[in-house]
Amino acid sequence: MSTDKRFSIFISSTFEDLKEERQAVQDAVLSAGDFPVQMESFPAADQDQFEFIKTLIDKCDYYVLIVAGRYGTPAADGISYTEKEYHYARSRDIPVLVMLHGDPGSIPAAKTESTDEGKARLSKFIQEIQNGRLRKTWTTAGDLKHAVREALDNVKATRPAVGWVRGDTTASAAILNEINEVRKENAKFRDAIGHLEIELALPPVPEPDTPLEIDLMPRSKQEYGSPVSSTYARIRCTWISAFPSFYSNLDWRTYDYSDEYYYSIDVDASCMAIGSSLAAELATFDTSGLYKITPNTFERLKSYFIETGLMVTSGESPFTESGNRAARRHRIADAGKHAFEERLKNLRLSA
Numbered sequence: 001m002s003t004d005k006r007f008s009i010f011i012s013s014t015f016e017d018l019k020e021e022r023q024a025v026q027d028a029v030l031s032a033g034d035f036p037v038q039m040e041s042f043p044a045a046d047q048d049q050f051e052f053i054k055t056l057i058d059k060c061d062y063y064v065l066i067v068a069g070r071y072g073t074p075a076a077d078g079i080s081y082t083e084k085e086y087h088y089a090r091s092r093d094i095p096v097l098v099m100l101h102g103d104p105g106s107i108p109a110a111k112t113e114s115t116d117e118g119k120a121r122l123s124k125f126i127q128e129i130q131n132g133r134l135r136k137t138w139t140t141a142g143d144l145k146h147a148v149r150e151a152l153d154n155v156k157a158t159r160p161a162v163g164w165v166r167g168d169t170t171a172s173a174a175i176l177n178e179i180n181e182v183r184k185e186n187a188k189f190r191d192a193i194g195h196l197e198i199e200l201a202l203p204p205v206p207e208p209d210t211p212l213e214i215d216l217m218p219r220s221k222q223e224y225g226s227p228v229s230s231t232y233a234r235i236r237c238t239w240i241s242a243f244p245s246f247y248s249n250l251d252w253r254t255y256d257y258s259d260e261y262y263y264s265i266d267v268d269a270s271c272m273a274i275g276s277s278l279a280a281e282l283a284t285f286d287t288s289g290l291y292k293i294t295p296n297t298f299e300r301l302k303s304y305f306i307e308t309g310l311m312v313t314s315g316e317s318p319f320t321e322s323g324n325r326a327a328r329r330h331r332i333a334d335a336g337k338h339a340f341e342e343r344l345k346n347l348r349l350s351a
Contacts, residue, residue, distance in 0.1 A: 005163035007156070010057050010094075011038035012085045013066035017111035021066055024141040025099070028148040029064075035164075050081055054088055061161035063089040064148060065129065068101040069112035071122035083125055095159045097151045098129045099144055102137030205307045208240035216279050216291040219272065230290040235278060236341040239304055240326075242278065246301055247319065247327040249273035254316050261316035271298050281340040 009029045013022060022038060029036040037056055057063065065086055072080030079087075089096055101107060113119045129135070136151055138144040206212075213236050220229035251269040254261055275292035293301075305311040310323035319327075 005161075007034045007061040007152075007161055007163045008037055008059055009034050009152070010060040010063045010085075010089070011036055011066070012063065012082055012089075014068070014070040014072045014080075014082055015039075017070050018066055018068055020141045021068070021144050024145040025064055025066065025148050028145045028152070032149060032152055034152070050084060053081075053085060057085065057089055057094065058092060060094060061163055062097060062152065062155060063094045064097045064099060064151075066099045066144070067122075067126060067129065069104060069107035069122075071113055071118050071125060074121070078121075080121070080125075086129065095155050095161070096129075096134070097148070097155060098135040099147055099151075100126065100130070100135055100137050101139065102143075103139045106139065205304070206239055208308070209238045212237055212239050212242065214242070214278060214293060214297055216275050217294060219290050219292055221289045228290065230279075230287070233279065233291070235282060237278070237281075239301075239308075240330075241340065242301060243305065243310065243323075244327055244330045245277035245281070246274055246305065247323065249277045250318065252318055262314055263316060263318050265318065267295060267298060271295060274298070274301075278340075 011022060011025050011029070015022075026036040026038065037060055039053065063086075065082075072082040074080050075084065086096065104112075113122055134151055134155060136147040138147050213234055216233040216235060218230040218232050220227055222228070249270065251266040251273060252263050253266075254263050271294070272289065272292040276287045276289060278293070279287040279291040302311065305323065306313060309320060310326055311318050312320055
């Protein structure tokens with residue numbers, strides 16, 4: 001049985017100025033067969049988020065700190081959250097690998113501190129992290145990738161961590177499940193932290209049984225060698241009664257990029273499938289391929305289902321567990337045709 005270990009590596013840095021570099025480090029970690037842990041979609045920006053980040057650091061075997069031209073956003077105590085992460089990793093006795101930019105003068109001005117106070121804080125932080133740490137310098141993302149790989153090989157040999165050891169199939173599945181749960185928590189926090197710089201009065205979300213009118217655009221198709229066409233129609237339903245058709249006919253796929261899963265929607269195919277399904281609630285003929293909703297209607301429906309918690313903006317699947325459950329319940333209740341009304345009495349095939 002193989003005893004090869006795989007390790008969890010926390011990647012810490014300022015965010016906007018080091019996106020390419022963070023990706024390079026993630027690639028280095030993955031190429032070593034280890035698990036990168038990072039807050040890709042947001043930097044630590046408040047105390048609540050930092051408490052969550054601490055739980056992720058606790059689960060990691062090694063900590064990689066990337067420092068270039070920015071210090072980061074200071075908290076109320078004047079210390080940036082990047083520095084707080086570093087101090088916390090040190091307090092937990094997690095081996096720290098410092099990746100320091102080797103030519104600060106070459107960093108574009110847009111990616112450096114613009115104030116004397118920020119520059120002073122960065123200088124003080126750099127002085128601190130250089131003392132007695134495993135440190136390497138870099139000037140390009142390619143340099144950084146190689147430096148991280150070398151540093152990881154060295155620290156694994158000199159400071160062995162617990163890591164993950166592959167056991168039987170059940171144990172391996174448990175490990176992957178735990179990692180996946182961490183990623184899910186990460187995604188939840190990304191979705192939860194969006195905030196506005198000013199408070200805006202947002203329009204209310206309609207109640208699920210609020211009436212909704214949907215235009216069905218006509219299409220044509222070949223059937224048994226002959227053209228078949230429909231006519232423009234308009235139906236009236238409710239937001240929630242439209243959900244089963246949306247759920248069952250959304251054309252989406254899940255993709256895996258660098259061990260991150262995300263869904264992608266074919267909007268055009270979805271518009272036709274959803275439109276044909278909605279028409280079928282009232283039509284007396286086969287509507288397959290004969291109707292479509294407009295992209296604007298598609299976005300309205302999607303936005304509503306996101307706002308009501310039936311869908312999410314990103315992740316492995318577009319639908320939440322609440323969305324899956326709602327679709328199942330509506331199938332069971334068969335709450336379809338009585339919730340639909342033909343507004344223009346025009347659901348028919350054209351001559």
